[in-house]
Each structure stands twice: as structure tokens, then as C-alpha cells.
Amino acid sequence: MGIFEPFRAIGYITSSVPFSVQRLGTETFVTVSVGKAWQIYNCGKLSLVLVGPQLAKKIRALASYRDYTFAAYGNDIGVFKRAHQVATWSRHNAKVNLLLLFGEHILSVDVEGNVFIWAFKGADENLSPVGHILLDSEFTPSCIMHPDTYLNKVILGGQDGSLQLWNISTKKKLYEFKGWKSSISCCVSSPALDVIAVGCADGKIHVHNVRYDEEVVTFSQSTRGAVTALSFRTDGQPLLASGGSSGVISIWNLEKRRLQSVIRDAHDSSVISLHFFANEPVLMSTSADNSIKMWIFDTSDGDPRLLRFRSGHSAPPLCIRFYANGRHILSAGQDRAFRLFSVIQDQQSRELSQRHVTKRAKKLKLKEEEIKLKPVIAFDVAEIRERDWSNVVTCHMDTAHAYVWRLQNFVLGEHILTPSADVQTPVKACTISSCGNFAILGTAGGWIEKFNLQSGMSRGSYVDMSEKRSSAHDREVVGVACDSTNSLMISAGYNGDIKVWSFKGRDLKARWEIGCTVVKIIYHRSNGLLATVTDDLIIRMFDVVALKMVRKFEGHTDRITDICFSEDGKWLLSSSMDGTLRIWDIILARQIDAIHVDVSITALSLSPNMDVLATTHVDQNGVYLWVNQTMFSGAPHNDSYGSGKEVVNVKLPPISSGEGSKDDDDSDKPALSNSQPQATTNTLVSEQQIPDLVTLSLLPKSQWQSLINLDIIKARNKPIEPPKKPEKAPFFLPSIPSLSGEILFKVSEPNNEGKETQADEFDKHARSTDLPSSPFVQFLQSSVETENFEAFTDYLKGLSPSTLDVELRMLQIIDDDDEQEPENRPELLILELILEYLIHEISFRNNFEFIQAVIRLFLKIHGETIRRQSKLQAKAQKLLEAQSGVWQKLDGLFQSARCMVTFLSNSQF
Secondary structure, three states, rough: OOEEEEEEEEEOOOOOOOOOOEEOOOOEEEEEEEEEOEEEOOOOEEEEEEEEEOOOOOOOEEEEEEOOOEEOOOOOOEEEEOOEEEEEOOOOOOOOOEEEOOOOOEEEEOOOOOOOOOOOOOOOOOOOOOOEEEOOOOOOOOEEEEOOOOOEEEEEOOOOEEEEEEEOOOOOEEEEEOOOOOEEEEEEEEOOEEEEEEEEEEEEEEEEEOOOOOOEEEEOOHHHHHHEEEOOOOOOOOOOEEEOOOOEEEEEOOOOEEEEEEEOOOOOOOOEEEOOOOOOOOOEEEEEEOOOEEEEEEOOOOOOOEEEEEEEEOOOEEEEEEEEOOOEEEEOOOOOOOOHHHHHOOOOOOEEOOOHHHHHHHOOOOOOOHHOOOOOOEEEEHHHHHHOOOEEEEOOOOOOOOOEEEOOEEEEEEEEOOOOOOOOOOOEEEEOOOOOOEEEEOOOOOOOEEEEOOOEEEEEEEEOOOHOOOOOOOOEEEEEEOOOOOEEEEEEOOEEEEEEOOOOOOEEEEEEEEEOOEEEEEEEEOOEEEEOOOOOEEEEEEEOOOOOEEEEEOOOOOOEEEEOOOOOOOOOEEEEEEOOEEEEEEEEEEEEEEEOOOOEEEEEOOOOOOEEEEEEEEOOOEEEEEEEHHHHHHHOOOOOOOOOOOOOEEEEOOOOOOOEEEEEOOOOOOOOOOOOOOOHHHHHHHHOOOOOOOOOOOOOOHHHHHHHOOOHHHHHOOOOOOOOOOOOOOOOOOOEEEEOOOOOEOOOOOOOOOOOOOOHHHHHHOOOOOOOOOHHHHHHHHHHHOOOOHHHHHHHOOOOHHHHHHHHHHHHHOOOOOOOOOHHHHHHHHHHHHHHHHHHHOOOOOOHHHHHHHHHHHHHHHHHHHOOHHHHHHHHHHHHHHHHHHHHHHHHHHHHHHHHHHHHOOOOO
């Protein structure tokens, strides 16, 4: 286990697999594929209701029936009830491309023409198909459908343009239609009997009567690409919707036999599926652009309008940044979209508006993609001014302007920031001051200028007057940053020159040369450290105040793509095209963890709470989340922590959380062959500690403090008055007089003849020569024998203070004058084991404050016994020596810190 473990991926809506729609009661649900997993949306609000498990291969076909979902991946078909896989059908020897729900059966078709018939009721018990059909060797199936009212019959369309009618019951081909000369891509049944619609790759739509094998009408959309999806409207309107490979949806009027309307910018990629809801004027469409949309036909002219939609990036993201204390992620992609993803609630994810893109595209008769801003290459955000004015600034590819955004309204801001350089060059770098009032831009021509975000006006430029130039740098500005007090501004040039400027006066205060090309810089405002990435694959860290290099990290073997600091400034995370993610400890000046993924990381961001890491990857449209295991399970495993050399192979996070993501054959082993053998438990604890320091137990303060003050707590909780006797006995209890005149109640007792009382049993148990068998003693004895003291420590931590006090008092020796030999006294043997445990924990400096409280309580109860027994005195002396040695080192560190604080507090600067 490393520091970061795969959690889940967000931003995936659908893929290039046709969806499956079913109606349950009054609600309609759609099942879509997202790579190796599937998702179910409620069509009422397109809310996500269920996510399937991660499969071994990408899904190629889907079908659904009530609680069952059928997914074809590779040569197998997975059967799922809700989110749990109940069966796997594995009879195909080729990839399964098509699935069809056929009554109580599922029909699966592979690329070699094999059709298997499966009964899904009782699928967990019967994994064999109930039928098999082998199609003609020259026929390659491309689509399958069941015509309404045709019992036990299906129609198969081929890539050669042929159409065949098969009887599933008799497993015979009944008829082969005339067909067409173009490959059939889709076919659907119409509300009219015996009529189907067939879509071909040449852009033609054939409405065909299968009973007479006659053409009813033919439509052509060849200018809009191949026909990829079809759907008939079922609420009485004679309309047919067709989707093309260009992302256009066409609406055809069947009565007038002409085109009625066109949705030109329905999708940015090929339309995969279309579906008209039963008896509703609503059309649902999905596309390979990672979106699902619903269109409603309620306008006066009959044209559809967008009702609701869910979408993600249609191209890989380039930059990401956590926002709103880690609850959201800002993401900019190559698809020209600027998005806000919610880590908690997926429905809150949305795209930031670029102001009337659809309306402007219609007016100019252009695609929406051509109207949108160019892809974002860098951006910065400040949360402090979110309610006042625009708080995000973005730099765009080959654009000489920077744009501002107002996240409160999720919209593009009113100002456009244009540097006033003589030669307009693209803006390459940007940053926002810590106060949120100013934005600083750096251009490809070396120009740096400051702007006011509220007004959008320029507040001066930074010019290096020492070299008599008219700009800040000779070449491109690769990064700019501001400190936390608006005193300094740092800039980096492509040539390797780092310059420190006065933020307000805009004059140059210092500069230094790195000696090689700078690719990226990042500045941490709390500790004043500047990290730079250069083309020699080395990360250098500089102290901006002292103007010197303080750290240098090497290890990447390919281009470094991104770096980021942790919020506390103790870690630096870096990613590279070599597929590795490395975590560097700035204080220890070494690598503490490294993982390798199959797809290289292009951008990363660590949440302010340091609990979640977000990454983007090459050719992946989603954002992947990794959870920080050290926040929840203590220190990470030694195999991946602190070595500086070992790299662990890890798979990408799945769509659904909780799935295993390590490699099956090498899940917990480092990738390098020269790894050291695994250390024992004792050395593992000591190697993870900083020398001369102690490790705390992280228990609540009240738990270990209650052990120290247990007597005070008992005295405080002692009742003020003793319980009062009842004046009169209840009528159902017989009473007898006593010698003192008091009335005693006679309560019937069970016959305990032949049975020992609890006191007799305890007395016998206490004087037994064997060790007591309580869980406390069992844990202690096994921990000492196996030298695994962590188990006993965890057991002690789980006990309440009063329970631990009772367990120790149960070992108290009542009769010290017993003539029994000390070796035969079980209490003395247990006390000796407890002393050995305490010596070990003190020596390794584990759970320091908790162990101190246990020692105090232990000596308070058994101190007198230890004083009288010579064997226990020797153990106590060892405990004293270990305690003194650890405390002297710790006290020396405390004293050094006190002296330093006293010196600095009395100094005058």
C-alpha cells in the first residue's frame, strides 16, 4: 500500500456503445456504458442511480431487463442483478458485438456469425446457452432487431447490405431480403406493423415493408455522414429521427416524405443511439462526445429544443485545480470547454457558460465549437473574491488575450485582459494575487503586465531596465507567481532566468540563472519556496528570500508534465511521461513514494485537506481521484514508502469506487527487481520514525488522560446518598422479621447445590497454577511470544479506561504472605510479561502518551508487589533505564526549541 490508492473516476457520462432503455412503473431508466463499467440514469432528471462494477475489458454491447443488466465484454457476457455480478456466460470464441432482449432470453451475436440464446432466469445455476445458430460464413452481422408481432423471429443486418429473417425457435433462415449495396448500420421497428427503418453507411434511410419486401420511402442525409441511429416517434406524430456520424440529428416527416427539421449542433461527435419515449414528444440521444441529451418537441414550428443533458469532456483535460476546499475541481480540456466537477455530488457538475454560444452560432451559421474560446492552457483561481467579482483568469492557446470568469454565476466574466505590448503575442502564463484583486499575465514575447480584476484595467507592466530592454524577459514567460503579502512577484523565462520583482513598484529586485530551459514553475506562498521544472528532467527548489537553491530532486526519465505542492508545504508531487507519479518529502529531501500507471499523467492537483489527489491522463476524458491512505490508516507500507527507488505498478481508478485496482500478479510488490526483503514488524516501526522523536497514539485526549485521573473521576461520580430501603414491602413478596426488628424480604433462590459461587470460582481461578484465560492475558501472552506487540497495543486502545483499570486490578496479589513459589504464581508471571511489553514500547517510542498513562496506572496498582519481588525489580529497573534514555533525548529537543524561541522573542530585527 502506498500513500495514494486508486479511488474512482469522474466526468464519464457515456461511451460509443448503444444504450439500453427500459420502463419500470412510471419511471424510465437508461443503461449506458462508460468504458469497462456501466451506469444507470433515471430519465426523469438524468440523475445517476447505479454504477456497475469494473470489468476486465471494455463493454461492447448492453441489454437490460428489470433488475438485470447484461454486458458483453470481450468474448464473455456478464449478468448483473443490480450492481452484483451473478453469472458469466462464456461460450463465444470471438468478440461479442450485439445483444438483444428477446422475451425471457438474451440473444448474443459475435463477429464470426455465432448466435447464442441464453435464458437469464436462473442464470446463476445454468450457465449454458439454450440454443445456437451459425450464420452464413459470408454474412457479417452488424445489427439485430425483433419486428413487432413476429413470433420467435429476428432480423439481422449485414455489413454487405443484406437483410435476413431468422426463426429463433427452429433455428432456420426464413427469408433473405433484396438488401442494399451499402453496409447496414442500424435498423428499428416502427409503430406501423410490418414496417421497419434501415440506416446505411451511405447516408440513406430505407423505410421498408418486410411482409412484402417493398420499399415504402427512402430518405438521404449523405451530406451529414453515415446513418448511425434511428428512432420512430410513438405518440401519434409520423416522425422519424436519424443520427449521423457528423453529430447531426435529422427529423423526417413520414406523411409528407420530407425533412422537417435538423439539429445541427446536437453533438460534437457521432450519434450512437436515439430513442423516442413511449407516447411522449421527447427524444433521447447519446454520442461518442461523452454526453447524453434529451430533446422535447413543444415549439410552435415543431422543432425540438434541448430539455436536459449530462456531459463531460469530449477531449482529454489539460489543466485541473481543486476549488471550494476540495469539494469541486476546475478542469479545462482540449474540447474548448471549461468545466466544474463536483467530487461529492455528480449532479452538481457543469460546464461554465461562454455567453450565448448557441445563439451566436445560429446567427453566424457556424458550429458551436468554432464560436467557443480556444482550449485553456493555464489558469489560476482565487476563492477570496468569489462573491465580489470575477475570480478566475484563463490563458488560451494562441490567443493574445486572457479571459476572466465568475464562478459564483458559472459564467464568462465581462472583462477581457489584453496586454499593452507593442507586439501582440499569445498569453502563456497567469496568476492571481493572494488578495484576489490583481491578475498578472506573461506572454510569449516576454511581456509581463498587471491588471485589476474588478475593472479589467491595466495597472502597469514589469520591465527589466538593467539590460535596457522593453520587456521583462528575452523570450517566452513560462510562469508567474505572487507571494502571500503582495510584496514580491516571481517570473521565469524560457531561457532559464528567474526574476524577483517588487509587486507594487514593479522594479527588479533580484535574479538568477538556472542554466537550462525552464518548462514550468510553481510557488508555495506559505513557505516561500519556488519549484522549477527544467528540460534536463530535474526539479529544483529555491528559497526566494535567500535567493539560493535548497533542494534538487532527480528520478524522472521522461518529460515532466506537472508538479504541485501539498497545502502544508511538506510534499511536492510530480508526474512525468514515463508513467510515474513521485512524491518528494521537502524536509527530508528525498522521495517517499512512487507509483507507475499504464497511461501517463498530464496534470495533477492535491486537495487542500490533502485527502484526495486528482489526475488527468493521456487520451482519457475523465478526472481520476486517488485517496490518501495515510489520512485514514496511518503510515503507509514500507515497500513503497521511504525507499526513494522502488516504484509500484498501479491501475487507474475505476468508474465505481471500492473496486480493486492493483495488478493481480504484482499487487503489493515493487516494480524493481533489486528491492530489499520485507522487514519485520519491529524494524518497520523504527524505520518510519525520525530519530530521537516519539510517535503518538492519536487517541482522543480524554481516553489516556482518564487513566491518569481515574480515582478523581470515581470520587466525583460517587453517589451522595446511599440507596434508601422501601418502607413497605410489595404485597406479593413474603416478609419475615429479623432479630433487629427489621423486615427482611424472602426471595426465592435457585437451587445451586453442587455449583460453585462466583466468589469461589474467582478464588479458585486466582490460585490456579495456570495462566488466566481472559482476553487481556491471551493477547498479552501471544504478543510476547510472537514479538508482535502491535496487536496487544490495539487491544488496549480499544478498552475503555475503567475496563483497563479492572483488568489490571484483577491481577493484583491479595495474599503476599502466600508460601507458594514465585515461579508458580500466575499473577507474577503476567506482571513480568506486562513489564516486558512496556519496555519494548518505550524503547521503540511508540504510542508515547498512551504508554505513559498505562505505566502510571500499572505502577499505582502493582508498585508494592514489584518492590517485594526481586525478579520484578530487575524488569522495573530496565523500564526505568529505557524511560530515562528516551525522555532525556526528548527533553533535550524541547530545551533547544525553548532556547531558540526565547532567543528570537528577545531579538530586535
